[in-house]
Amino acid sequence: MPVNPDLQGRTLPPTAPVVVTAERIAAFAAAVGASDPGIAPPTFAIVVQQAALDALLAEPDTGFEIRNVVHAEQRFAARRPVVAGDELTGTMTVTAVRTVGSNAMVSAETVIADASGETVTTATSTLLVGGES
Amino acid sequence: MRLDELAVGEVVAERDVHLTRASLVAYADASGDQNPIHQDEAVAKAVGLPGVIAHGMLTMGLAVQPVVDWLGALDPAESAETGPRILEYGVRFTRMVLVDADSGADVHIVAKVGAIDAEADTARIDLAVTSGDETVLGKAQVLVGRSAD
Numbered sequence A: 001m002p003v004n005p006d007l008q009g010r011t012l013p014p015t016a017p018v019v020v021t022a023e024r025i026a027a028f029a030a031a032v033g034a035s036d037p038g039i040a041p042p043t044f045a046i047v048v049q050q051a052a053l054d055a056l057l058a059e060p061d062t063g064f065e066i067r068n069v070v071h072a073e074q075r076f077a078a079r080r081p082v083v084a085g086d087e088l089t090g091t092m093t094v095t096a097v098r099t100v101g102s103n104a105m106v107s108a109e110t111v112i113a114d115a116s117g118e119t120v121t122t123a124t125s126t127l128l129v130g131g132e133s
Numbered sequence B: 001m002r003l004d005e006l007a008v009g010e011v012v013a014e015r016d017v018h019l020t021r022a023s024l025v026a027y028a029d030a031s032g033d034q035n036p037i038h039q040d041e042a043v044a045k046a047v048g049l050p051g052v053i054a055h056g057m058l059t060m061g062l063a064v065q066p067v068v069d070w071l072g073a074l075d076p077a078e079s080a081e082t083g084p085r086i087l088e089y090g091v092r093f094t095r096m097v098l099v100d101a102d103s104g105a106d107v108h109i110v111a112k113v114g115a116i117d118a119e120a121d122t123a124r125i126d127l128a129v130t131s132g133d134e135t136v137l138g139k140a141q142v143l144v145g146r147s148a149d
Helices: A022-031 A046-057 B021-031 B041-046 B056-063 B065-074
Strands: A069-078 A087-100 A103-113 A119-129 B011-019 B085-093 B105-117 B122-131 B134-145
Touching (some): A022 B056, A046 A119, A087 A119, B056 B105, B056 B122, B065 B085, B065 B105, B065 B134
Antiparallel strands (some): A069 B085, B011 B105, B122 B134
């Protein structure tokens, strides 16, 4: 089943808040080899994008599943660092669906905001979705 | 310090990282990315991969840590609030990092000053990230400065 081209332009509802705890920062920091377990690594916001992506994959009409997804590009623009105590929600918009042979490139922008609604980080991602094998 | 005191081409950090299958499980749990292609050989092969591969985001995440440490040590007189920080970070995932069940994988990172904007007091740090002599991240660039505005 090919990727549904109608996904382009779709904005998903905001994710449930991701509660950032010191424990969660420390686990992520350890997993990427950070030397300070108290500082959220620059890529920590991926946990929010991940939640938004899971919500996208749960849509009934995407035409693809996680096992067929390979990450092609990722970018973060940080307004401020993530800190323990943040409650972050991600609002994902599918900005482009491009078909390349039996594959598709799906681009999305996730605006990650804190509990007051201020943007903390904007995460942009391009996924390569393989044809069913 | 001002970032324009740096020299383009200057190596600011370098690091070797060894990854094992356990590293991938730890990253999956910490990040929430439980895609089985990063843990299960049979699933990886079923979707046409040569074997279990590292999460691209794990490679991206570990590749920037030498820059984090360099920034933290740049000027002891500046606090984390006033000193330069990472404003933007982007990569292309150009090649998969295969993580062998027994021997794991080695990733080598070199961080160099790629460009300086004296007016904005920002610097672009370019990361060369290789595994087994092959480049695994393309256009891996870190913008450092004091403000996103």
